[in-house]
Amino acid sequence: MADAPYKLILLRHGESEWNAKNLFTGWVDVDLTDKGEKEAIRGGELMKDAGLLPDVVHTSLQKRAIRTAQLSLTSADRHWIPVHRSWRLNERHYGALQGKNKAEILEQFGEEQFMQWRRSYDTPPPVLDADAEWSQYNDARYATIPPELRPQTECLKDVVHRMMPYWYDSIVPDLLTGRTVLVAAHGNSLRALVKHLDGISDADIAGLNIPTGIPLAYELDAEFKPVVPHGTYLDPEAAKAAIEAVKNQGKKK
Numbered sequence: 141m142a143d144a145p146y147k148l149i150l151l152r153h154g155e156s157e158w159n160a161k162n163l164f165t166g167w168v169d170v171d172l173t174d175k176g177e178k179e180a181i182r183g184g185e186l187m188k189d190a191g192l193l194p195d196v197v198h199t200s201l202q203k204r205a206i207r208t209a210q211l212s213l214t215s216a217d218r219h220w221i222p223v224h225r226s227w228r229l230n231e232r233h234y235g236a237l238q239g240k241n242k243a244e245i246l247e248q249f250g251e252e253q254f255m256q257w258r259r260s261y262d263t264p265p266p267v268l269d270a271d272a273e274w275s276q277y278n279d280a281r282y283a284t285i286p287p288e289l290r291p292q293t294e295c296l297k298d299v300v301h302r303m304m305p306y307w308y309d310s311i312v313p314d315l316l317t318g319r320t321v322l323v324a325a326h327g328n329s330l331r332a333l334v335k336h337l338d339g340i341s342d343a344d345i346a347g348l349n350i351p352t353g354i355p356l357a358y359e360l361d362a363e364f365k366p367v368v369p370h371g372t373y374l375d376p377e378a379a380k381a382a383i384e385a386v387k388n389q390g391k392k393k
């Protein structure tokens with residue numbers, strides 16, 4: 141076992157096709173835009189420049205995170221490291237909001253309901269039928285998830301519950317061996333992880349947004365608590381502007 145501090149890097153995927161269109165995405169498997177690919181490549185350069193080179197990577201089962209991991213690791217010259225993937229790192233399942241325009245939902249349901257669905261800790265959007273257009277219920281990659289675990293909508297609390305077993309069983313063991321671990325995932329699955337790491341309350345997590353493509357580095361002590369609370373973005377200025385943009389989604393069409 142290695143000694144603390146353990147090194148963990150969180151990376152939200154680069155801009156996706158549906159981020160660009162301002163659509164609720166969740167489990168819909170959209171690709172990166174050209175801008176998203178560039179963000180991922182830059183994310184790798186930032187890791188390299190900081191001397192933070194991942195030894196192992198964990199991703200979701202979704203293309204935008206998988207490709208972000210590949211592009212960033214290639215630009216950091218770490219394309220060869222072992223890869224682990226799990227649905228437990230997937231984006232939050234957005235239920236019946238998947239495929240809907242954020243600005244239109246805001247207009248139709250009002251700010252309070254919109255923010256409750258989008259950022260409250262424990263209010264999931266309405267369920268998405270298994271055979272609906274934007275459903276992944278019968279997607280082959282999720283065939284091994286038992287029906288009672290396979291989501292048709294999720295609030296952030298649900299994401300915390302399905303993500304934590306993966307944290308303890310797969311990511312922590314890698315950290316314990318002294319490896320620098322990269323987790324390439326999504327806005328809300330990373331919010332769930334940051335909530336746990338930083339001990340953020342159910343109320344305060346509503347105000348936390350994670351920008352696309354900018355690595356967030358954590359050093360963790362022997363109890364897996366952050367040495368620097370909230371970690372360190374490898375490009376803090378860019379992160380600040382991008383966090384504002386995520387916060388204000390819905391306000392543009």
Ligand SMILES: O=C(O)[C@@H](CO)OP(=O)(O)O
Nearest residue numbers: 163164165166231258327
């Ligand atoms: O649509 C989504 O899946 C997520 C991330 O893009 O959006 P939000 O930031 O609104 O939770």
